[in-house]
Amino acid sequence: MILQNVVPWGRNFEEYKAMFSLNTTDLSSSILGCADGPSSFNAEATKKNISVISFDPIFQFTKNEIKQRILDTAETVMKEVEQNKGTYIWKNISSVNELKNVRILAMTKFLEDYEAGKKEGRYIEGSLPNLPFEKKSFNLVLCSHFLFLYSEHLDLDFHLNAVLEMCSVGNEVRIFPLLDLKGNRSEYLKPLTEHLKKAGYQYKVEIVDYEFQKGGNEMLRIKSIK
Ligand SMILES: C[S@@+](CC[C@H](N)C(=O)[O-])C[C@H]1O[C@@H](n2cnc3c(N)ncnc32)[C@H](O)[C@@H]1O
Structure with a gap:
C-alpha cells in the first residue's frame, strides 16, 4: 500500500452502531472491524469496555504519517463532497461544514488512540482477503465502506474470498x-449471495x-454456520 494513494476517511462509533444495527448483545461480544481505517469506532468502543480489533493495511503507517495524509487530503475530499452534495442526505449531518467537523473529530479520536491501541494489539495491519486470525475468533465481523463500495476496483473473486x-x-x-x-447497488451483491446460499450460509x-x-x-448480514 502506498500512502499517497490512500484517502483516509473515518466514521465514528454512533455511525457504526447505526450502520450495523449494533444492539447491546452485539456490543458485549468480541468484534472484528475489517477496513476500519481512521474511524474512531475502536477508540470509542474501547473506552466503553467493548472488545474491538480493527484490521486495515493503513496500520502499517505511523501516527504522524496518517495524520499528515489526513491533513493533505481533507480539503480535496470536502470539495468533492460539495460538488456532489445532491447525492447525499443532509438529515443527521446538515451541512458540508458539519460533515468536515464530524469526520475530523472521529479521525482525531482515532489518532489519539492509535499508538496505545497498536501496543494493545487492537490495530492489526493487513489486507483482505487474508485475515491472520484463528477460525471463529470473533462473534461479529464488520466491514464498512470498503466491500461493495469499491466494486469498480475489486472484482467479484476478491469480494467472495474476503x-x-x-x-x-x-x-x-x-x-x-x-x-x-456511483451510488448503485453493487453488481456483486447478487452473485455473491447466490454463492453463499449454495455454500450453505444464511x-x-x-x-x-x-x-x-x-x-x-x-446492510448484508451473513450467518456463518460452518
Ligand atoms: C473508506 S475507508 C472506510 C473506513 C471505515 N470503515 C469507515 O467506514 O469509516 C476504506 C478503508 O479500507 C481500507 N482498505 C483498503 N484496502 C484494504 C484491504 N485489502 N483490506 C482491508 N482494508 C482495506 C483502507 O485502508 C481504508 O481505511
Whole structure:
C-alpha cells in the first residue's frame, strides 16, 4: 500500500452502531472491524469496555504519517463532497461544514488512540482477503465502506474470498453499504449471495437506521454456520 494513494476517511462509533444495527448483545461480544481505517469506532468502543480489533493495511503507517495524509487530503475530499452534495442526505449531518467537523473529530479520536491501541494489539495491519486470525475468533465481523463500495476496483473473486474469510473467523458478518461509488447497488451483491446460499450460509439484506449516501441504508448480514 502506498500512502499517497490512500484517502483516509473515518466514521465514528454512533455511525457504526447505526450502520450495523449494533444492539447491546452485539456490543458485549468480541468484534472484528475489517477496513476500519481512521474511524474512531475502536477508540470509542474501547473506552466503553467493548472488545474491538480493527484490521486495515493503513496500520502499517505511523501516527504522524496518517495524520499528515489526513491533513493533505481533507480539503480535496470536502470539495468533492460539495460538488456532489445532491447525492447525499443532509438529515443527521446538515451541512458540508458539519460533515468536515464530524469526520475530523472521529479521525482525531482515532489518532489519539492509535499508538496505545497498536501496543494493545487492537490495530492489526493487513489486507483482505487474508485475515491472520484463528477460525471463529470473533462473534461479529464488520466491514464498512470498503466491500461493495469499491466494486469498480475489486472484482467479484476478491469480494467472495474476503467474505468467506470473514465468515471463517467470525460467527456473523455484517457489511455496509451495499452501494458502489456511483451510488448503485453493487453488481456483486447478487452473485455473491447466490454463492453463499449454495455454500450453505444464511444471509439477509436489512434496512438500517443510517443513510448518508442516497439509497445507502442497507446492510448484508451473513450467518456463518460452518
Ligand atoms: C473508506 S475507508 C472506510 C473506513 C471505515 N470503515 C469507515 O467506514 O469509516 C476504506 C478503508 O479500507 C481500507 N482498505 C483498503 N484496502 C484494504 C484491504 N485489502 N483490506 C482491508 N482494508 C482495506 C483502507 O485502508 C481504508 O481505511
